[in-house]
Amino acid sequence: MKxxxxxxxxxxxxxxxxxxxxxxxxxxxxxxxxxxxxxFLEHLEEGINAAYRTWLTEEDFDNYFEEGWRLKQHYxxxxxxxLGVEVGYNPECVERILERLAWRRWDWVGLSCHFFxxxxxxxxxxxxxxNRRTIGLIERYGSRKFLNRYFATLTEGVRTIPAHILCHLDxxxxxxxxxxxxxxHWEQIDTLxxxxxxxxxxxxxxTSGYKYRGLPFPRPExxxxxxxxxxxxxxxxxxxxxxxxxxxxxxxxxxxS
Numbered sequence: 001m002k003x004x005x006x007x008x009x010x011x012x013x014x015x016x017x018x019x020x021x022x023x024x025x026x027x028x029x030x031x032x033x034x035x036x037x038x039x040f041l042e043h044l045e046e047g048i049n050a051a052y053r054t055w056l057t058e059e060d061f062d063n064y065f066e067e068g069w070r071l072k073q074h075y076x077x078x079x080x081x082x083l084g085v086e087v088g089y090n091p092e093c094v095e096r097i098l099e100r101l102a103w104r105r106w107d108w109v110g111l112s113c114h115f116f117x118x119x120x121x122x123x124x125x126x127x128x129x130x131n132r133r134t135i136g137l138i139e140r141y142g143s144r145k146f147l148n149r150y151f152a153t154l155t156e157g158v159r160t161i162p163a164h165i166l167c168h169l170d171x172x173x174x175x176x177x178x179x180x181x182x183x184x185h186w187e188q189i190d191t192l193x194x195x196x197x198x199x200x201x202x203x204x205x206x207t208s209g210y211k212y213r214g215l216p217f218p219r220p221e222x223x224x225x226x227x228x229x230x231x232x233x234x235x236x237x238x239x240x241x242x243x244x245x246x247x248x249x250x251x252x253x254x255x256x257s
Contacts, residue, residue, distance in 0.1 A: 003205065003233045003256065007037035008246050009082070009108060010167065010206060010236025015064055016043045018054045019240035023067050029242040031079050038245070039082035039108045040068065041167075041236070044100060047093035048115045048124045055088070061104065084108030086167060088115060089157030097161065110204065110236075111163035113153050113172070116146070130175040143176040144185075151188035158195045165234050166196050168206040168217035175212075189218075193226055203231050205255075207248040208238035216248075220255060227256075 011026050012019040023040065030038040042064055043055035056064065068083040075081065085106050087097060101109065115124040118141050125134045127150060138146050150172035158166060169192070173179055181189075196203060203226045209217035216223070226233065237247045 009039040082107035112167040170218040
Protein backbone atom coordinates (compact mmCIF):
# COMPACT_ATOMS: atom_id res chain seq x y z
CA MET A 1 0.00 0.00 0.00
CA LYS A 2 1.52 3.29 -1.12
CA UNK A 3 1.52 6.64 0.70
CA UNK A 4 1.63 9.94 -1.15
CA UNK A 5 4.97 11.41 -0.13
CA UNK A 6 4.19 14.70 -1.91
CA UNK A 7 1.11 15.50 0.19
CA UNK A 8 1.22 16.97 3.68
CA UNK A 9 -2.33 16.76 5.01
CA UNK A 10 -1.92 18.13 8.55
CA UNK A 11 -0.86 21.76 8.93
CA UNK A 12 -1.54 24.33 11.68
CA UNK A 13 -0.91 28.08 11.64
CA UNK A 14 -0.88 30.97 14.10
CA UNK A 15 -4.68 30.99 13.91
CA UNK A 16 -4.78 28.17 16.49
CA UNK A 17 -2.78 30.29 18.97
CA UNK A 18 -0.14 27.64 19.67
CA UNK A 19 1.61 27.64 16.29
CA UNK A 20 3.47 30.34 14.36
CA UNK A 21 3.44 31.55 10.78
CA UNK A 22 0.85 32.70 8.26
CA UNK A 23 -0.97 30.42 5.87
CA UNK A 24 1.03 31.82 2.97
CA UNK A 25 4.33 31.08 4.71
CA UNK A 26 3.32 27.41 4.98
CA UNK A 27 2.34 27.33 1.31
CA UNK A 28 5.70 28.78 0.26
CA UNK A 29 7.50 26.29 2.50
CA UNK A 30 5.61 23.40 0.88
CA UNK A 31 6.44 24.66 -2.60
CA UNK A 32 10.10 25.01 -1.61
CA UNK A 33 10.08 21.37 -0.46
CA UNK A 34 8.61 20.18 -3.74
CA UNK A 35 5.23 19.12 -2.35
CA UNK A 36 2.27 18.84 -4.70
CA UNK A 37 -0.45 19.19 -2.06
CA UNK A 38 -0.85 20.94 1.27
CA UNK A 39 -3.87 20.61 3.56
CA PHE A 40 -4.48 22.99 6.45
CA LEU A 41 -6.11 21.18 9.37
CA GLU A 42 -7.02 23.82 11.92
CA HIS A 43 -8.48 22.93 15.30
CA LEU A 44 -12.21 22.86 16.02
CA GLU A 45 -13.24 22.20 19.61
CA GLU A 46 -16.65 22.49 21.26
CA GLY A 47 -17.63 22.63 24.92
CA ILE A 48 -14.06 22.64 26.21
CA ASN A 49 -13.27 24.42 29.48
CA ALA A 50 -9.52 25.08 29.42
CA ALA A 51 -7.30 27.82 30.79
CA TYR A 52 -5.99 28.68 27.31
CA ARG A 53 -7.80 28.37 23.97
CA THR A 54 -5.86 26.35 21.38
CA TRP A 55 -8.56 26.22 18.70
CA LEU A 56 -10.29 28.55 16.24
CA THR A 57 -13.45 30.57 16.78
CA GLU A 58 -16.02 30.89 13.99
CA GLU A 59 -14.62 34.36 13.26
CA ASP A 60 -11.18 32.77 12.94
CA PHE A 61 -12.59 30.23 10.50
CA ASP A 62 -14.12 33.07 8.45
CA ASN A 63 -10.65 34.60 8.09
CA TYR A 64 -9.17 31.16 7.46
CA PHE A 65 -11.46 30.49 4.52
CA GLU A 66 -11.07 33.99 3.09
CA GLU A 67 -7.27 33.76 3.06
CA GLY A 68 -7.37 30.11 2.02
CA TRP A 69 -9.41 30.80 -1.07
CA ARG A 70 -7.06 33.63 -2.02
CA LEU A 71 -4.08 31.31 -1.71
CA LYS A 72 -5.83 28.56 -3.67
CA GLN A 73 -6.31 30.92 -6.60
CA HIS A 74 -2.93 32.62 -6.37
CA TYR A 75 -0.90 29.38 -6.22
CA UNK A 76 -3.20 27.19 -8.32
CA UNK A 77 -0.47 26.47 -10.88
CA UNK A 78 2.14 25.57 -8.26
CA UNK A 79 0.43 23.52 -5.53
CA UNK A 80 -2.95 22.11 -4.54
CA UNK A 81 -4.23 23.63 -1.29
CA UNK A 82 -6.89 22.07 0.93
CA LEU A 83 -8.88 23.83 3.66
CA GLY A 84 -9.58 21.26 6.32
CA VAL A 85 -10.37 20.94 9.99
CA GLU A 86 -9.12 18.78 12.85
CA VAL A 87 -12.19 18.00 14.93
CA GLY A 88 -11.57 17.33 18.59
CA TYR A 89 -14.20 14.80 19.64
CA ASN A 90 -16.14 15.73 22.77
CA PRO A 91 -18.90 13.20 23.61
CA GLU A 92 -20.76 15.91 25.54
CA CYS A 93 -21.21 18.14 22.48
CA VAL A 94 -21.84 15.84 19.52
CA GLU A 95 -24.83 17.70 18.08
CA ARG A 96 -23.04 21.05 18.25
CA ILE A 97 -19.93 19.61 16.57
CA LEU A 98 -22.02 18.15 13.74
CA GLU A 99 -23.83 21.48 13.31
CA ARG A 100 -20.57 23.40 13.01
CA LEU A 101 -19.15 20.91 10.54
CA ALA A 102 -22.26 21.25 8.39
CA TRP A 103 -21.93 25.04 8.19
CA ARG A 104 -18.88 24.94 5.96
CA ARG A 105 -17.56 23.07 2.96
CA TRP A 106 -14.40 21.37 4.19
CA ASP A 107 -11.87 19.79 1.83
CA TRP A 108 -10.60 17.45 4.53
CA VAL A 109 -11.85 16.48 7.98
CA GLY A 110 -9.52 14.95 10.51
CA LEU A 111 -10.66 13.39 13.79
CA SER A 112 -8.72 13.50 17.04
CA CYS A 113 -9.26 13.84 20.77
CA HIS A 114 -7.18 16.24 22.85
CA PHE A 115 -9.28 17.16 25.88
CA PHE A 116 -10.74 15.13 28.75
CA UNK A 117 -12.35 16.00 32.04
CA UNK A 118 -11.33 14.08 35.16
CA UNK A 119 -14.09 13.26 37.64
CA UNK A 120 -14.42 16.05 40.17
CA UNK A 121 -12.77 18.65 37.93
CA UNK A 122 -14.59 21.19 35.76
CA UNK A 123 -11.48 21.86 33.73
CA UNK A 124 -10.67 19.84 30.62
CA UNK A 125 -7.11 18.54 30.43
CA UNK A 126 -5.15 18.43 27.19
CA UNK A 127 -3.82 14.87 27.15
CA UNK A 128 -1.25 15.79 24.48
CA UNK A 129 0.20 18.55 26.65
CA UNK A 130 3.55 18.53 28.44
CA ASN A 131 2.15 20.76 31.19
CA ARG A 132 3.51 19.38 34.49
CA ARG A 133 0.25 19.91 36.35
CA THR A 134 -1.69 18.05 33.68
CA ILE A 135 0.81 15.18 33.68
CA GLY A 136 0.57 14.95 37.47
CA LEU A 137 -3.24 14.96 37.54
CA ILE A 138 -3.44 12.21 34.92
CA GLU A 139 -0.80 10.14 36.70
CA ARG A 140 -2.75 10.33 39.95
CA TYR A 141 -5.95 9.39 38.12
CA GLY A 142 -4.17 6.46 36.51
CA SER A 143 -2.52 6.99 33.15
CA ARG A 144 -3.24 3.45 31.94
CA LYS A 145 -6.90 3.85 32.87
CA PHE A 146 -6.92 7.20 31.13
CA LEU A 147 -5.42 5.64 28.01
CA ASN A 148 -8.27 3.12 28.00
CA ARG A 149 -10.61 6.11 28.02
CA TYR A 150 -8.67 7.75 25.22
CA PHE A 151 -8.99 4.79 22.84
CA ALA A 152 -12.65 4.24 23.75
CA THR A 153 -13.45 7.89 23.03
CA LEU A 154 -11.65 7.79 19.69
CA THR A 155 -13.65 4.69 18.73
CA GLU A 156 -16.90 6.46 19.61
CA GLY A 157 -15.76 9.48 17.61
CA VAL A 158 -15.05 7.38 14.51
CA ARG A 159 -18.59 5.98 14.73
CA THR A 160 -20.09 9.46 15.18
CA ILE A 161 -18.15 12.09 13.19
CA PRO A 162 -18.04 11.99 9.36
CA ALA A 163 -14.28 12.39 8.89
CA HIS A 164 -11.72 11.49 6.24
CA ILE A 165 -8.83 10.55 8.51
CA LEU A 166 -8.08 9.51 12.08
CA CYS A 167 -5.19 11.66 13.32
CA HIS A 168 -2.20 10.60 15.46
CA LEU A 169 -3.98 7.53 16.84
CA ASP A 170 -1.61 6.78 19.74
CA UNK A 171 -0.41 10.30 20.57
CA UNK A 172 -2.63 10.50 23.65
CA UNK A 173 -0.72 10.89 26.91
CA UNK A 174 2.51 11.09 24.92
CA UNK A 175 4.23 12.92 27.76
CA UNK A 176 3.19 10.55 30.55
CA UNK A 177 6.22 8.82 32.12
CA UNK A 178 6.67 5.05 31.78
CA UNK A 179 3.46 4.57 29.82
CA UNK A 180 3.23 1.34 27.81
CA UNK A 181 0.50 -0.23 25.71
CA UNK A 182 -0.97 -3.21 27.52
CA UNK A 183 -3.03 -6.11 26.13
CA UNK A 184 -6.28 -4.27 26.82
CA HIS A 185 -5.02 -1.26 24.85
CA TRP A 186 -4.09 -3.44 21.89
CA GLU A 187 -7.57 -4.96 21.92
CA GLN A 188 -9.03 -1.45 21.85
CA ILE A 189 -6.73 -0.44 19.00
CA ASP A 190 -7.80 -3.47 16.97
CA THR A 191 -11.47 -2.56 17.50
CA LEU A 192 -10.74 1.08 16.66
CA UNK A 193 -9.08 0.14 13.37
CA UNK A 194 -12.00 -2.12 12.49
CA UNK A 195 -14.29 0.89 12.96
CA UNK A 196 -12.00 3.06 10.83
CA UNK A 197 -12.17 0.42 8.10
CA UNK A 198 -15.96 0.03 8.33
CA UNK A 199 -16.68 3.76 7.86
CA UNK A 200 -14.17 4.19 5.05
CA UNK A 201 -11.74 6.45 6.87
CA UNK A 202 -7.98 6.61 6.36
CA UNK A 203 -5.33 6.41 9.07
CA UNK A 204 -2.81 9.21 9.39
CA UNK A 205 0.91 8.62 9.71
CA UNK A 206 1.80 11.68 11.76
CA THR A 207 5.52 12.37 11.49
CA SER A 208 5.62 14.74 14.47
CA GLY A 209 6.11 11.57 16.50
CA TYR A 210 9.72 11.40 15.35
CA LYS A 211 10.35 14.59 17.34
CA TYR A 212 8.85 13.17 20.54
CA ARG A 213 9.83 9.50 20.52
CA GLY A 214 11.81 8.71 17.36
CA LEU A 215 8.78 6.96 15.82
CA PRO A 216 5.69 8.27 14.04
CA PHE A 217 2.18 8.39 15.47
CA PRO A 218 0.93 5.70 15.41
CA ARG A 219 3.82 3.37 16.12
CA PRO A 220 4.95 1.01 13.30
CA GLU A 221 3.13 -2.04 14.75
CA UNK A 222 -0.19 -0.18 14.51
CA UNK A 223 0.58 0.98 10.97
CA UNK A 224 1.32 -2.63 10.03
CA UNK A 225 -1.99 -3.73 11.56
CA UNK A 226 -3.80 -1.05 9.54
CA UNK A 227 -2.09 -2.21 6.36
CA UNK A 228 -3.15 -5.79 7.07
CA UNK A 229 -6.73 -4.50 7.31
CA UNK A 230 -6.20 -2.59 4.01
CA UNK A 231 -6.91 0.78 5.58
CA UNK A 232 -5.66 3.70 3.43
CA UNK A 233 -2.78 5.70 4.87
CA UNK A 234 -2.13 9.45 4.65
CA UNK A 235 0.88 11.50 5.65
CA UNK A 236 0.84 14.58 7.88
CA UNK A 237 3.64 16.55 9.50
CA UNK A 238 1.41 18.24 12.12
CA UNK A 239 3.54 21.31 11.40
CA UNK A 240 3.29 24.19 13.88
CA UNK A 241 5.77 26.41 12.08
CA UNK A 242 6.56 26.69 8.36
CA UNK A 243 9.94 24.96 8.70
CA UNK A 244 8.19 21.77 9.85
CA UNK A 245 6.21 21.23 6.62
CA UNK A 246 6.99 17.77 5.26
CA UNK A 247 9.27 16.99 8.22
CA UNK A 248 10.66 13.44 8.37
CA UNK A 249 8.81 12.39 5.20
CA UNK A 250 12.11 10.97 3.93
CA UNK A 251 11.90 8.29 6.65
CA UNK A 252 8.55 6.89 5.49
CA UNK A 253 9.69 4.67 2.57
CA UNK A 254 12.00 2.71 4.88
CA UNK A 255 9.26 2.51 7.52
CA UNK A 256 6.77 1.02 5.07
CA SER A 257 9.25 -1.36 3.47
